Amino acid sequence: xxxxxxxxxxxxxxxxxxxxxxxxxxxxxxxxxxxxxxxxxxxxxxxxxxxxxxxxxxxxxxxxxxxxxxxxxxxxxxxxxxxxxxxxxxxxxxxxxxxxxxxxxxxxxxxxxxxxxxxxxxxxxxxxxxxxxxxxxxxxxxxxxxxxx
Amino acid sequence: xxxxxxxxxxxxxxxxxxxxxxxxxxxxxxxxxxxxxxxxxxxxxxxxxxxxxxxxxxxxxxxxxxxxxxxxxxxxxxxxxxxxxxxxxxxxxxxxxxxxxxxxxxxxxxxxxxxxxxxxxxxxxxxxxxxxxxxxxxxxxxxxxxxxxxxxxxxxxxxxxxxxxxxxxxxxxxxxxxxxxxxxxxxxxxxxxxxxxxxxxxxxxxxxxxxxxxxxxxxxxxxxxxxxxxxxxxxxxxxxxxxxxxxxxxxxxxxxxxxxxxxxxxxxxxxxxxxxxxxxxxxxxxxxxxxxxxxxxxxxxxxxxxxxxxxxxxxxxxxxxxxxxxxxxxxxxxxxxxxxxxxxxxxxxxxxxxxxxxxxxxxxxxxxxxxxxxxxxxxxxxxxxxxxxxxxxx
Numbered sequence: 001x002x003x004x005x006x007x008x009x010x011x012x013x014x015x016x017x018x019x020x021x022x023x024x025x026x027x028x029x030x031x032x033x034x035x036x037x038x039x040x041x042x043x044x045x046x047x048x049x050x051x052x053x054x055x056x057x058x059x060x061x062x063x064x065x066x067x068x069x070x071x072x073x074x075x076x077x078x079x080x081x082x083x084x085x086x087x088x089x090x091x092x093x094x095x096x097x098x099x100x101x102x103x104x105x106x107x108x109x110x111x112x113x114x115x116x117x118x119x120x121x122x123x124x125x126x127x128x129x130x131x132x133x134x135x136x137x138x139x140x141x142x143x144x145x146x147x148x149x
Numbered sequence: 150x151x152x153x154x155x156x157x158x159x160x161x162x163x164x165x166x167x168x169x170x171x172x173x174x175x176x177x178x179x180x181x182x183x184x185x186x187x188x189x190x191x192x193x194x195x196x197x198x199x200x201x202x203x204x205x206x207x208x209x210x211x212x213x214x215x216x217x218x219x220x221x222x223x224x225x226x227x228x229x230x231x232x233x234x235x236x237x238x239x240x241x242x243x244x245x246x247x248x249x250x251x252x253x254x255x256x257x258x259x260x261x262x263x264x265x266x267x268x269x270x271x272x273x274x275x276x277x278x279x280x281x282x283x284x285x286x287x288x289x290x291x292x293x294x295x296x297x298x299x300x301x302x303x304x305x306x307x308x309x310x311x312x313x314x315x316x317x318x319x320x321x322x323x324x325x326x327x328x329x330x331x332x333x334x335x336x337x338x339x340x341x342x343x344x345x346x347x348x349x350x351x352x353x354x355x356x357x358x359x360x361x362x363x364x365x366x367x368x369x370x371x372x373x374x375x376x377x378x379x380x381x382x383x384x385x386x387x388x389x390x391x392x393x394x395x396x397x398x399x400x401x402x403x404x405x406x407x408x409x410x411x412x413x414x415x416x417x418x419x420x421x422x423x424x425x426x427x428x429x430x431x432x433x434x435x436x437x438x439x440x441x442x443x444x445x446x447x448x449x450x451x452x453x454x455x456x457x458x459x460x461x462x463x464x465x466x467x468x469x470x471x472x473x474x475x476x477x478x479x480x481x482x483x484x485x486x487x488x489x490x491x492x493x494x495x496x497x498x499x500x501x502x503x504x505x506x507x508x509x510x511x512x513x514x515x516x517x518x519x520x521x522x523x524x525x526x527x528x529x530x531x532x533x534x535x536x537x538x539x540x541x542x543x
Contacts, residue, residue: 009292009295010282010283010292010293011282011283011293012283012289013283013284013285013289015285018289044289044290069418070304070308070419071304072304073360074358074360075359076357076364077358077359077367078297078300079275079277079278079298080278080279080281080292083295083297091294091295091301093304095418101420101421105291105296107294118308118311135293135294
């Protein structure tokens with residue numbers, strides 16, 4: 001949600017390679033680029049498969065589920081006015097369940113930032129960073145063994 | 150092909166005055182450092198026929214101005230009236246610039262080369278601050294989330310502490326020691342400002358920046374320049390200072406930081422970080438013919454305190470997972486220069502320079518007895534540079 005009082009965060013501008021990814025995000029769907037030959041997912045999207053050098057890449061819907069790989073809460077010194085205004089804010093790397101080390105960055109939601117922990121299960125959601133442009137975020141959700149906030 | 154092993158040495162060093170901000174133009178400071186280094190080696194400017202530098206401003210978001218925010222090889226050649234057979238505009242930190250200067254000298258393209266670096270800290274704005282409202286390139290996947298330094302380094306510290314039970318107090322011991330050592334590094338900001346040593350209480354009580362990294366885990370941006378004179382071992386013996394021989398180096402740069410793909414795609418987390426550092430280490434030990442147990446002192450990069458333990462683990466100076474313990478209670482003299490955390494954000498200048506001075510026996514109050522092998526590492530472990538200096542030519 002854009003707030004007139006708070007400076008604009010950097011809004012991603014797609015290029016031809018990443019356009020299908022951003023279009024899907026704008027529809028509220030998480031897709032990840034996958035090699036149709038070796039079946040390896042890669043993110044961010046690229047022009048060629050870094051694993052087998054195939055150019056036959058496609059964007060595949062993924063579960064949107066994963067876990068917190070690591071996180072930090074920035075309370076001072078943010079190098080952009082939009083984030084200076086949002087301090088304290090949480091930043092996390094999420095590992096998607098589809099593949100080891102398939103990472104995405106996010107500002108985790110659904111939890112007090114100071115209660116974040118490595119391994120917490122997360123689920124994708126989408127945030128409007130600017131009119132008509134969404135970015136993926138991840139919400140900490142309850143796992144089978146623990147309850148959420 | 151040529152073998153660079155022990156054929157080349159650092160024979161002179163120069164360091165400008167250190168300022169908190171751009172009180173003196175960077176070109177003036179860099180020229181000051183180059184003149185000093187050349188004189189230190191017992192040479193004159195007319196002897197210099199090679200130049201390498203990294204003409205990139207550390208502070209983003211402003212247009213570079215040669216001589217003010219950056220210093221190019223062309224600027225230096227013009228300023229000092231140099232005529233050079235080789236020059237390089239390096240993209241990577243000074244460690245990479247120094248390594249390539251060694252190669253140029255070893256290959257015979259130049260005879261007495263200078264590697265220099267100037268770092269700008271703007272007078273009228275905060276270091277590294279920028280305010281774009283759109284983003285292209287790899288930043289599309291990081292910038293909208295505010296994934297900037299030091300937060301991206303804090304991510305590594307969180308993971309390390311969670312996995313290995315390492316603590317802020319361990320980093321604190323390292324930082325407190327650096328600030329004590331900083332008073333002995335005469336080129337550093339703190340020594341020149343006469344800062345009080347830091348206590349553990351100060352460290353733990355300082356404001357948090359990005360959990361778990363606080364104010365004193367972050368280096369202080371400064372305006373400074375330094376230079377190194379490099380020549381062949383054969384020519385080195387006739388010069389004024391004892392040579393610091395370059396035994397070998399490694400700078401693979403097969404993965405960048407958080408903005409590019411790691412080995413299996415995605416952003417660098419702790420494992421990526423260590424694995425790429427280990428790649429640097431593997432080739433360092435292969436190229437130098439020594440191992441971690443042979444190292445007498447180490448100056449490992451510390452733009453943020455978390456970086457040094459990860460270098461120590463990657464290089465095999467300690468076990469993977471015990472890096473915090475190592476920096477708290479090092480088994481060899483660590484960061485004798487006081488590093489960035491002690492001397493200010495000089496992007497590896499102090500790490501390289503005190504490694505050289507310790508080998509030469511010219512480190513004054515910092516001098517460690519009988520330093521035969523000194524290891525310097527600059528930049529982060531992925532995309533880092535590691536260099537071994539030796540007192541003996543072979």
